[in-house]
Amino acid sequence: MFKFLKVLVKNILQGPATEAFPLQPAKTPDRFRGRVTLNPDLCVGCGICSHVCSGDAIRIIPNEEKTGYHYTVWYNSCCLCGSCTYYCPTKAITMTNNWHNSHKQDDKFKMAEHHFIPYLKCDGCGAPIRLLPPHLATRIYAHSPVDIEKIIRLCPSCRQIATAERQGELNESNPE
Amino acid sequence: METKQHETKSFSLPLGPIHVALEEPMYFKLELEGERVKHVDITSGHVHRGMELLATKRNFFQNVVLTERVCSLCSNSHPLTYCLAVENLAGIQVSPKAQALRVLAEEIKRTASHLFNVAILAHIIGYKSLFMHVMEVREIMQDVKETVYGNRMDLAANCIGGVKYSVNLELIEFIEKSLVRTEKHIKEIIDIYATDKMILRRTTNVGRISAEDVIKYGLVGPVARGSNVRIDTRKTAPYLIYDQLDFDMITETGCDVHSRAMVRLRETLESIKIIKQIIRNIPEGELNTLLPHIPAGEAMARSEAPRGELFYYVRTDGTDMPLRLKWRVPSYMNWDALEVMMKDCEVADVSLIVNSIDPCVSCTER
Ligand code: SF4
Ligand code: SF4
Numbered sequence: 030m031f032k033f034l035k036v037l038v039k040n041i042l043q044g045p046a047t048e049a050f051p052l053q054p055a056k057t058p059d060r061f062r063g064r065v066t067l068n069p070d071l072c073v074g075c076g077i078c079s080h081v082c083s084g085d086a087i088r089i090i091p092n093e094e095k096t097g098y099h100y101t102v103w104y105n106s107c108c109l110c111g112s113c114t115y116y117c118p119t120k121a122i123t124m125t126n127n128w129h130n131s132h133k134q135d136d137k138f139k140m141a142e143h144h145f146i147p148y149l150k151c152d153g154c155g156a157p158i159r160l161l162p163p164h165l166a167t168r169i170y171a172h173s174p175v176d177i178e179k180i181i182r183l184c185p186s187c188r189q190i191a192t193a194e195r196q197g198e199l200n201e202s203n204p205e
Numbered sequence: 206m207e208t209k210q211h212e213t214k215s216f217s218l219p220l221g222p223i224h225v226a227l228e229e230p231m232y233f234k235l236e237l238e239g240e241r242v243k244h245v246d247i248t249s250g251h252v253h254r255g256m257e258l259l260a261t262k263r264n265f266f267q268n269v270v271l272t273e274r275v276c277s278l279c280s281n282s283h284p285l286t287y288c289l290a291v292e293n294l295a296g297i298q299v300s301p302k303a304q305a306l307r308v309l310a311e312e313i314k315r316t317a318s319h320l321f322n323v324a325i326l327a328h329i330i331g332y333k334s335l336f337m338h339v340m341e342v343r344e345i346m347q348d349v350k351e352t353v354y355g356n357r358m359d360l361a362a363n364c365i366g367g368v369k370y371s372v373n374l375e376l377i378e379f380i381e382k383s384l385v386r387t388e389k390h391i392k393e394i395i396d397i398y399a400t401d402k403m404i405l406r407r408t409t410n411v412g413r414i415s416a417e418d419v420i421k422y423g424l425v426g427p428v429a430r431g432s433n434v435r436i437d438t439r440k441t442a443p444y445l446i447y448d449q450l451d452f453d454m455i456t457e458t459g460c461d462v463h464s465r466a467m468v469r470l471r472e473t474l475e476s477i478k479i480i481k482q483i484i485r486n487i488p489e490g491e492l493n494t495l496l497p498h499i500p501a502g503e504a505m506a507r508s509e510a511p512r513g514e515l516f517y518y519v520r521t522d523g524t525d526m527p528l529r530l531k532w533r534v535p536s537y538m539n540w541d542a543l544e545v546m547m548k549d550c551e552v553a554d555v556s557l558i559v560n561s562i563d564p565c566v567s568c569t570e571r
Contacts, residue, residue: 032396032400033397036393037334040341058355060353060354060355061351061355061356062356062361081266082267083266083267083271109356110270110359112266112267115364115369124355
């Protein structure tokens, strides 16, 4: 009993162990997995995030005219697992450290992030595409002599042809 | 003066499924003679969620997250063992770095889980201030989890083929500092649990189970080790890099509630020893491997969860969903032995004995 009294006194002298939230801010680590958010500029619509999403929180639906797609992520279905962020090839979907998810019952259907993400036209064949994010293109074509600015505006097939053509030109001008 | 001899009456007493002393729903029908328990009937199934069926409706990625939600206290052991089973099936080699980081997550979880259980012991015997203190010490580990992994319970550390996280120098320093604090406190707590009169009076010679019965009932984890039965999957069938680490298997000889609590407390120090070895020496390498196609077949994997041996079986048919996913959790065997432990105990000790097997109802009934 005396051993514990010593601990007790130490704890009393140390003061409260809890944080005074909401009177003071609560400490939140940088890595905290809070509400998800999408950067629509980086999303290429590949659907990997919704494939791995265990909460079934992500919906990706093309519009009727096929000029783009609706991207919705429901905060209340999300179980904050972080799989979407981990597997997203462009890191368009990320997790913030915002954990303030409480809301009124009436607002439950507003607890979502929605984006309409338009397709571009491929510069080569006109097929609907999403821009290949430049930071990804620089990595993919790091050892390839292509013009990144041009290549990101092409669909995958046109990109293949453009890369081959550029390589061919180079081989001709520099047979070694 | 005439003293009337009290007749000891037999009656049955229902306990649960909702009861203040039980953390999770379980239903006990106790046959009593006076204050003594003569027979127990255990009814389970109150929180059955159909998770094994759910697992066959989800793809391999989604199941990592689903298995992490089987139980909150062993929430890292489930996805880890699931991943090990799938990796065995597909012949995936996990890099030494990823293996080290997997062990790191396991041991951080084990420390927090064991501290939680011994805290609840203090709570049940009415030693509230000690309960608060142990929970506060556990909070240091919770902060480590939140800072390193981003969540207090579900670490999301594992994925098929490796791990999803890494630690930088700053985080290693933070873990190290937290370990120093935890270790100091745990040593103090061990001393209190080993010598405090109130704790000793309530827990020694209560809920006894002999080593023979442990083997007969197939008990695992700290419950078995508390009766001096040396089983620990980390030692007896090493997985990941456990065979390269220096730590001891903790056993006690008291066979009672107190021994089980002491095993858990002393094991936290071993876990801290393991964490220290890992963070000082994280191998170089990849965190993850490219996923091959997961072929049709079947495989299993075992690991030592905080409550004992955890077993996963997976059968696939070449698609991206398992045909069958089955797991056997340590609490399943352990709670069957409650009838031995509770034989002839006092009614007041029932919840203490239940807590001593560290039951996890949510994973047993899933
Ligand atoms: S958020 Fe990422 S994973 Fe999801 S569709 Fe967009 S690019 Fe693909
Ligand atoms: S964090 Fe998990 S549950 Fe939430 S949207 Fe991403 S994948 Fe889905």
